[in-house]
């Protein structure tokens with residue numbers, strides 16, 4: 001297969017971790033006879049420094065000419081002045097808008113060898129395999145905002161939360177399709193006892209699942225009680241679909257289950273193209289980690305697993321994606337750990353203390369053995 005992948009390494013540890021993910025993708029291409037072209041482009045703070053724009057026109061053109069985007073991370077103290085009009089994160093929002101990326105997937109499946117790294121009782125983590133689907137382009141983050149003065153010393157701030165039927169329908173379909181490939185259960189999270197947008201959300205998800213996914217079991221949960229159950233009984237969920245703001249918070253809560261923010265991937269995509277492919281943005285859930293940038297110690301697993309999601313969701317290369325995931329699982333089982341997992345590592349297992357590049361090399365080595 002021929003594919004073009006835009007690599008937007010970004011800031012901080014972004015270039016370090018995306019380099020390892022590209023090595024993994026090159027190995028997949030070499031072993032399976034695929035022809036992947038990698039196009040580097042600027043985003044975030046690095047793009048502001050070079051062009052004044054966090055998503056410059058040259059990057060937009062590269063992205064538009066690509067089948068998928070592999071992204072590192074953006075941001076850092078150099079660009080964090082709150083009064084600045086141009087900020088790295090604007091590049092991310094513009095990128096999502098450019099690709100119409102309305103669905104954000106975050107799989108959370110703690111590796112058995114890392115359960116000791118999570119601040120949750122190990123027995124609660126057995127069998128946890130949750131696929132979050134967060135709506136990404138609607139709700140309060142994109143609603144009208146205002147700040148008004150209402151007398152001396154009194155300001156009034158407003159953030160509008162808006163959802164339309166079609167915005168909810170399309171993300172509900174993504175959840176339904178994913179559930180069909182898994183355990184056929186969807187939990188829809190809202191606050192329908194209080195919010196009008198949530199009542200529309202609940203009605204719409206109920207209709208889409210009843211009419212289009214009758215083979216999938218749907219349950220509804222209120223966001224506050226769901227937040228508790230996620231820590232009390234995380235293994236009870238399969239696919240979880242929710243709106244933008246709730247999804248942002250709940251997926252960070254769920255990240256705690258995996259032991260380190262460095263090991264979790266994400267995918268963001270819109271509708272499929274006529275050729276069956278779906279352009280998407282694939283990135284680790286962590287940020288640019290400025291505190292460890294340049295030290296060669298960042299965990300590249302989250303970005304490598306994001307590359308696996310790229311293979312599965314944008315290139316339809318499901319076997320290759322599974323090979324990458326298996327290689328990562330094996331390397332963790334073999335005791336390879338970057339610094340974020342050293343202190344918490346299972347002391348009974350042999351632990352190889354790995355740099356970012358050593359961890360990438362271990363995955364590549366394992367992948368070659370799996371694919372040969």
Ligand SMILES: NC(=O)c1ccc[n+]([C@@H]2O[C@H](COP(=O)([O-])OP(=O)(O)OC[C@H]3O[C@@H](n4cnc5c(N)ncnc54)[C@H](O)[C@@H]3O)[C@@H](O)[C@H]2O)c1
Nearest residue numbers: 073074075076261262286287288289290291292298299340
């Ligand atoms: N999608 C993105 O690009 C994204 C997401 C979140 C934050 N950010 C930006 O990143 C910058 C730093 O934000 P933050 O410190 O709140 O979050 P962060 O995720 O960058 O870091 C939080 C903590 O996790 C550690 N960490 C993160 N990734 C790691 C990895 N791969 N391996 C080992 N340890 C890792 C960091 O060292 C830090 O201690 C900010 O400018 C923020 O705006 C960007």
